[in-house]
Amino acid sequence: MEYLDRVLTAEEEIVPSAGFAQAVMDSVRRETSRPIPFPWKRALPGLLLVVLVLVALVFVPAPINSSGKTELPTMQLAAMLTALLETIRRFHVNWLLGSVLLAWACVNLSARLASLRR
Amino acid sequence: MQPTLQLTRSYLLRSVELRVSASEDEADVEKVLAGEVSAFESIVRRWQGPLVNLAYRFCRDRSRAEEMAQDAFLRAYRGLGQWRKDAAFSTWLFAVATNLYRSQLRRIPAQTISIEDVARVQVSSPADGCLAEVDRDHAVRKAVLTLPAKYREAVILFYFHDMDIAAAARSLALPEGTVKARLSRGREMLRQKLQRQFRMSRWREA
Numbered sequence: 592m593e594y595l596d597r598v599l600t601a602e603e604e605i606v607p608s609a610g611f612a613q614a615v616m617d618s619v620r621r622e623t624s625r626p627i628p629f630p631w632k633r634a635l636p637g638l639l640l641v642v643l644v645l646v647a648l649v650f651v652p653a654p655i656n657s658s659g660k661t662e663l664p665t666m667q668l669a670a671m672l673t674a675l676l677e678t679i680r681r682f683h684v685n686w687l688l689g690s691v692l693l694a695w696a697c698v699n700l701s702a703r704l705a706s707l708r709r
Numbered sequence: 710m711q712p713t714l715q716l717t718r719s720y721l722l723r724s725v726e727l728r729v730s731a732s733e734d735e736a737d738v739e740k741v742l743a744g745e746v747s748a749f750e751s752i753v754r755r756w757q758g759p760l761v762n763l764a765y766r767f768c769r770d771r772s773r774a775e776e777m778a779q780d781a782f783l784r785a786y787r788g789l790g791q792w793r794k795d796a797a798f799s800t801w802l803f804a805v806a807t808n809l810y811r812s813q814l815r816r817i818p819a820q821t822i823s824i825e826d827v828a829r830v831q832v833s834s835p836a837d838g839c840l841a842e843v844d845r846d847h848a849v850r851k852a853v854l855t856l857p858a859k860y861r862e863a864v865i866l867f868y869f870h871d872m873d874i875a876a877a878a879r880s881l882a883l884p885e886g887t888v889k890a891r892l893s894r895g896r897e898m899l900r901q902k903l904q905r906q907f908r909m910s911r912w913r914e915a
Contacts, residue, residue, distance in 0.1 A: 595900060598850065602762075
């Protein structure tokens with residue numbers, strides 16, 4: 592057996608400190624008591640799909656107009672967008688969305704700063 | 710001849726221990742997954758020694774080794790459901806721990822002394838100018854940390870697993886051939902460095 596093998600195999604074994612297992616279990620229990628974060632990444636595509644379906648249900652006009660002719664899909668889309676913009680303007684959704692985004696950014700920034708300090 | 714026999718005996722003893730603990734591990738994991746968090750304590754008590762020792766070989770700092778091992782247990786706890794039982798629990802646990810130790814040391818490297826510093830200790834040692842055998846062995850172990858990461862990891866895991874290349878490869882999630890090549894290169898680098906610094910002519914023994 593080589594010198595290197597002999598030295599590196601006969602490695603000194605260290606014994607974990609007495610409170611090690613307890614410290615691990617404490618951190619495990621802290622972990623379990625912490626609420627599970629909402630899986631936004633996984634849920635986002637589904638949520639977007641739901642929103643789109645809802646928007647489509649509310650704003651998409653019937654496929655056949657009053658004269659009994661089928662409307663072109665591009666016309667449907669244009670009408671849908673117009674209706675959506677109109678709704679946004681009427682209910683000031685842009686301001687609502689802006690304030691929600693600002694609030695979210697503030698919370699996120701504070702959380703990041705707090706975790707950095709920790 | 711004697712060290713080889715000792716190594717074989719310790720290897721056999723360890724493999725028997727591993728087989729006994731495998732069934733206990735599986736039962737405890739089942740309990741934890743069923744919601745019995747306290748069952749994880751048995752896993753921690755069973756594997757705290759190996760995980761702390763593995764971490765210690767990576768960083769040579771006792772308190773940091775415990776912190777790293779604690780993080781490894783926490784990560785194992787979080788990912789317990791990902792253990793697919795196609796390999797022993799210990800294999801999976803070592804792979805999780807090794808992965809964590811590697812990434813932690815990449816972020817904050819272990820405090821090492823250079824080979825040159827090791828040599829300086831030699832020069833300042835008394836009388837015949839040679840390090841005492843214990844000090845020299847200690848310096849050799851510390852010198853492993855001066856190797857580039859990929860060679861260092863292969864060397865550490867190989868000796869941690871009692872010179873079992875397959876086990877080292879599983880822990881590193883690398884093919885055996887890669888580990889063998891890295892190990893060979895790492896050992897050669899280590900040998901050259903130490904030979905140069907200690908001017909030792911007797912590296913090989915029958």
